[in-house]
Amino acid sequence: MAEVVFVLQLPYIVDRMTATRPKGAPSMIVEGALAVLRDPTAARPWASFEAILGRLARLWELPDALVVSALAVAVVAVFYAGSKRAEAMFVGLLPLVTAIAGFAAWSHGYQTYWFLGLAPSAALLLMAGVTAVPAGRWRSGAALVVLAAVLALQPSRVVEIRRSRGMPDYAALVSGAREIVRHTREVSAVRVTFDLPPTASAAFPFECMGGRIARDAEFEAVIGRDGRVTFRPSR
Secondary structure, three states: OHHHHHHHHHHHHHHHHHOOOOOOOOOHHHHHHHHHHHOHHHOOHHHHHHHHHHHHHHHOOOOHHHHHHHHHHHHHHHHHHOOOHHHHHHHHHHHHHHHHHHHOOOOOOOOHHHHHHHHHHHHHHHHHHHHOOOOOHHHHHHHHHHHHHHHHHHHHHHHHHHHHOOOOOHHHHHHHHHHHHHHOOEEOOEEEOOOOOOOOOOOHHHHHOOOEEOOOOOEEEEEOOOOOEEEEEOO
8 A cells, every 4th residue: 555655645645846936835744755865865864753752752841961861871781781672662762763864854933842752652662671671670670760750740631631732812812713714815914912831833824725825915914813804904
């Protein structure tokens, strides 16, 4: 199945690589991948490594250096002493390496929630490292340390979940985006009269509906908390 999908995409890939100007609106992922194919030096594996492991550390409320060090120790322990080396590498390490390699072609910002799916793989890799410790008191001690760390992190995790579990003004953003698209497909900016989380983009729903942010557009759109839109001359 994967081979069939790849073959069917070949004409598009060739067209994008040989085109002298953009055609349509390809995704940012495709654009990044094609940029690396044209110029391999455009890849940013170290930036991808830092971003992904840094955001995993943020999910766990731990210092970046501690998470990177723990994963490195786990990999070494599993490789040299693990009884289930292949399983640990396939389930734990491979998803992390694949994600880092894939995002090496990414040249835009990162969102922490993208990497929620990698957290179980990282956790399983750490647990595999614990099981690689020789049986006896050392393994029991390592397991107790990990258990204590997990329990100690729970209060901060609960606070974080309560803080970020919802976005009550998202309905207003979507309603406003629909209103903007009904009038025009192009504005210089989308602004709001209420506060948004630091990582939220007021223009995101509008762009998902086919709208475009053009700095030379005549008007900008302002969305109110009730979803109503006001158009005003661009600044």
